[in-house]
Structures are given as structure tokens and as C-alpha cells.
Amino acid sequence: MTDTPQTRIFADYMDGESARLIRVSLRVEGKAATGALWLELPDGKTPVRWALGELRRVPDQAEANSIMLRRAGDDPARLKVSDHDMATYLASICPNISRRDKTPSLWRRLTILTSAAVASVALIVFVLVPVLADQLALILPTKGEQALGDATYQQIRQALGKDANTAAWECNNPAGIAALNKMMTRLQVGSNLPYNIRLHVLDHKMVNAFALPGGHIVLFRGLLKDAKNPEEVAGVIGHEMGHVESRDPTRLALRSAGSIGVLGLMFGDFAGGAAVLFLTEQLISAQYSQGAEARADVYSQNLLAATALPSAPMGDFFLRLKSKYGDTTGLASHMASHPDLKGRADKARAADTVGDTFVPVLNAREWRDLQAVCK
Numbered sequence: 001m002t003d004t005p006q007t008r009i010f011a012d013y014m015d016g017e018s019a020r021l022i023r024v025s026l027r028v029e030g031k032a033a034t035g036a037l038w039l040e041l042p043d044g045k046t047p048v049r050w051a052l053g054e055l056r057r058v059p060d061q062a063e064a065n066s067i068m069l070r071r072a073g074d075d076p077a078r079l080k081v082s083d084h085d086m087a088t089y090l091a092s093i094c095p096n097i098s099r100r101d102k103t104p105s106l107w108r109r110l111t112i113l114t115s116a117a118v119a120s121v122a123l124i125v126f127v128l129v130p131v132l133a134d135q136l137a138l139i140l141p142t143k144g145e146q147a148l149g150d151a152t153y154q155q156i157r158q159a160l161g162k163d164a165n166t167a168a169w170e171c172n173n174p175a176g177i178a179a180l181n182k183m184m185t186r187l188q189v190g191s192n193l194p195y196n197i198r199l200h201v202l203d204h205k206m207v208n209a210f211a212l213p214g215g216h217i218v219l220f221r222g223l224l225k226d227a228k229n230p231e232e233v234a235g236v237i238g239h240e241m242g243h244v245e246s247r248d249p250t251r252l253a254l255r256s257a258g259s260i261g262v263l264g265l266m267f268g269d270f271a272g273g274a275a276v277l278f279l280t281e282q283l284i285s286a287q288y289s290q291g292a293e294a295r296a297d298v299y300s301q302n303l304l305a306a307t308a309l310p311s312a313p314m315g316d317f318f319l320r321l322k323s324k325y326g327d328t329t330g331l332a333s334h335m336a337s338h339p340d341l342k343g344r345a346d347k348a349r350a351a352d353t354v355g356d357t358f359v360p361v362l363n364a365r366e367w368r369d370l371q372a373v374c375k
């Protein structure tokens with residue numbers, strides 16, 4: 001019989017809880033059914049004891065010079081022993097190493113996969129997809145962005161509808177649309193965007209606005225109702241135009257779509273309803289970085305100044321959002337989801353170069369028409 005190797009032998013251990021490989025030192029105690037293989041973990045963690053009688057060789061391993069060991073039963077942990085002498089020694093002292101246990105049920109096998117698989121998916125979704133999406137956003141042609149925007153807009157309308165068969169109503173009262181177009185004409189004078197802005201109002205009570213790829217900007221009825229004057233709405237539209245200019249929505253949509261694709265590959269049923277809800281939530285809450293929000297605010301302030309409109313009303317609007325929702329993240333509203341609304345309000349007021357004397361963006365009648373665009 002072979003003696004236990006005298007030098008310290010290391011092996012790679014996967015504990016079944018994380019996808020990380022842990023370098024462990026091996027120690028054999030006794031032989032056969034009463035013996036044990038001790039895995040000495042780094043950082044002084046409690047060693048793991050595997051009884052020799054329960055060790056099994058995982059069949060069909062591609063590498064001829066190493067063996068992969070597991071324990072009998074459903075333990076997902078694995079140990080890869082690459083040291084040839086140690087592998088041979090273990091094979092000689094473990095009485096059941098070649099035994100084929102009854103194959104666990106499909107459900108058990110899925111559970112065994114879970115922890116490592118989840119870690120891999122998380123890596124792809126949270127690290128790889130964002131990097132690839134940002135790269136793709138740089139080379140995506142304008143036409144591709146517009147197609148992406150058209151598709152996501154329809155998806156969002158569908159998801160916000162009253163039931164599965166009804167898309168959210170796109171408000172189209174002619175007088176209201178005329179007022180919106182007048183506002184947009186004035187704002188566009190100061191802008192230089194790669195696409196024509198396409199403004200939509202959706203019949204939904206949420207106080208929200210967001211931008212989509214390719215120049216779509218969506219306002220909700222709740223925001224028009226909540227606004228005190230048309231200059232507040234102009235400030236919000238300017239903010240969304242800032243996101244369009246930085247192409248923030250394009251990167252976000254590509255990241256979300258990429259994540260859905262990966263999750264769909266992993267779990268075949270992550271399409272349809274779940275995917276639509278996920279995408280919709282991502283796009284309408286549109287939680288960008290604090291830096292991206294600040295840039296969009298500054299864009300709006302410059303735009304308002306260039307068209308001789310005040311930016312203080314935008315600050316008033318932020319303060320009202322703060323008193324209504326507080327400084328909160330995770331809210332399904334792009335406008336209110338970001339913390340530090342007070343700071344953003346202060347900056348908007350400080351940037352105001354116009355004051356009280358200006359030609360209003362809409363007259364009183366046009367403003368009433370806009371607020372009634374969903375009627």
C-alpha cells in the first residue's frame with residue numbers, strides 16, 4: 001500500500017456556496033471507512049472533514065492527471081486534486097471512491113448547480129453585460145438607436161396598460177399637443193441633438209418623465225397635473241433632453257436587454273411577462289448615476305438660459321417632489337428616484353439668469369390645454 005505523501009499537498013476546493021476556488025491543504029487521518037480527509041482552509045477557518053468512506057470520484061473529468069472528488073449525497077462541494085501521488089493514494093484508501101450512487105433527482109441536481117450558476121450569472125449580468133453594452137452604445141448607429149427606442153416605447157405602453165390587452169393611452173387632445181409642440185419648438189432652438197425629439201404623454205398618474213433611446217421623451221399625465229406652470233415642465237423636458245444628448249437611455253436599454261438575454265439563456269422561461277416587467281421597471285425608473293443626473297440638470301439649465309427661460313421653476317419642482325416622496329431611491333419614478341433633490345433644487349435656482357421677466361413658454365390658455373391633453 002502507498003504511504004501518505006509527506007510534503008504538504010494542496011488542492012482546489014469549491015465549497016458549493018460561492019463560485020470561488022479555495023486553495024486548501026490536505027491532511028489524511030487514518031484509513032478506509034474510519035479515516036478522514038481534512039481540508040485545511042486559509043485564514044484559520046475551521047477545517048472541513050470529509051470521511052474517506054463517503055468520498056466519490058466525479059466521473060468524466062477531462063483532465064487525466066487530476067481527480068475531482070465529491071461527497072456521497074447532494075453536497076455540491078467539489079475538490080480537485082491535481083497532485084498525482086495524492087490522487088493515487090486517495091484512490092487506494094477510499095473504499096467507495098468508484099461507487100456510483102443513485103443519480104439524484106433533476107430537482108436535486110438543479111439545486112446542486114444553483115450556487116455556482118448564480119454566481120456566474122451575476123458576474124455576467126453585473127460585470128460583463130454593462131461593459132459590453134457601453135461598448136455597443138458607442139458604435140450603435142442612430143437608426144439602431146431609434147429602432148431600440150421605438151420597440152421599448154411600445155413595450156412600456158403595453159406594460160403600463162390597464163390590463164394585458166390594453167396599451168397605456170397616448171394622450172392626443174389636439175390643443176394640448178399643439179401646446180406641447182410650441183414648447184418643444186422653443187426648447188429645440190437651444191439644443192443640438194443627433195435626433196428629432198419625439199415627445200409623448202402617457203395617461204398615467206405617476207409624477208414622472210423619462211427618456212428612451214433614439215430621442216423619445218415620455219411625460220406622464222401625473223407630472224403635467226402636478227406642475228404649477230409650463231416652465232417647470234420645460235425644465236423637466238430639458239433634463240430629459242440632457243439624458244438624450246449623453247445617450248444615457250441607450251446604454252441603460254442595452255444593459256437591460258443584455259441582462260434579459262442572459263437570464264433567458266439560463267432560465268428558459270425568463271422571457272415574456274417577467275422580461276417585460278423587468279425592462280419596463282428599468283427604463284421608467286431610469287436610475288442613472290449622480291453624475292449623469294447632474295449633467296442632465298446642467299444641460300437643462302443651459303438650454304433654458306439659451307431660450308430666455310428661468311430655471312428656478314425646475315428647482316421648485318424638485319422641492320415639491322422632495323416633500324411628496326422624500327429623498328428616496330428605488331421609487332419607480334425617474335424624476336424622484338434620485339437622492340439630494342434639495343441640492344439639485346438649489347443649483348437650479350442658482351443657475352437662473354432670467355428672473356421674473358420673461359416671455360412665458362406657453363400662455364395661460366395653452367397651459368390649460370396642455371394640462372388637459374389626456375382628456
Ligand SMILES: [Zn+2]
Nearest residue numbers: 239243293296
Ligand atoms: Zn435624470
